Amino acid sequence: MVVIVLGLPGSGKSYFAEKLAGKIEAEYISSDRxxxxxxxxxxYSKAEKARVYEEMLKRTELAISNNKPVVLDATFYEEETREMFLENLGIQTFIVEIQASESLIKERLKKKRLYSEADFEVYQMIRNKWIEVKQPRLILKSTDTNVDDMLNRALEYLSNDTGTDP
Known part of the structure; x- marks a missing residue:
């Protein structure tokens, strides 16, 4: 099983994705890391971004070959990048989109984070380039107090077998 956790910078996707990976004993692969x-x-050039996503795909394929579930953590704001994973993995894949209010995102992006370098300007740029996800997905609204609820909803979603089949 592969879970793609996507969303805009500051949405809370990395915090959520890492916790989800721990809950389902999955390999956690983060684009920022x-x-x-x-x-x-x-x-943050186009070539650099392509190299990061290629490496994510390579590591995902390795985990799959070792029968290890994977949680992917990245913005995945372009449809072609999402398709690259959905078309090449050959395994059931779930998509979880994390959203948050712009005011909360603005506050979160003011704080220094260990791996992400995105600021509010980067958020705005990616928001303006965002291509809506067409595949079935679970949308979760992040606040600063609801990660447990988000995790419970995601675990229920994953257990209902509603992912994208290869």
Whole structure:
């Protein structure tokens, strides 16, 4: 099983995705962590982004070959990037979209985070380029106090076998 956790910067997707991976004993693959691992100096160019997503796909395929569930954590704001994963994995894939109010996102992005370098300007840029997700998905609204509810809803969604089949 693969769970793609996607959303805008500051939505709470990374916090949620890492906790979800722990709950389902899955490998957690984060685009922000990979970017820092792969590039000492990050430019966020199209080529750099492509390299990060290619590495995410490679690591996902390795985990799948070892019968390990995977939770992917990235914005996935472009349809072609989502399709790259959905078409190449050959395994049931679930999509969970994390959303939050813009005011909460603005507050979250003021704080320094260990892996993400996105600020409110990056959020606005990605929001303006966001391509709506067409595939079936669970949409969760993040606040600063509801992660347990979000996790429970996600676990129920995953157990209902409603993912995208290969």
């Amino acid at each position: 990979l970017r820092k691992e792969l590039f000492a100096e990050r430019t």
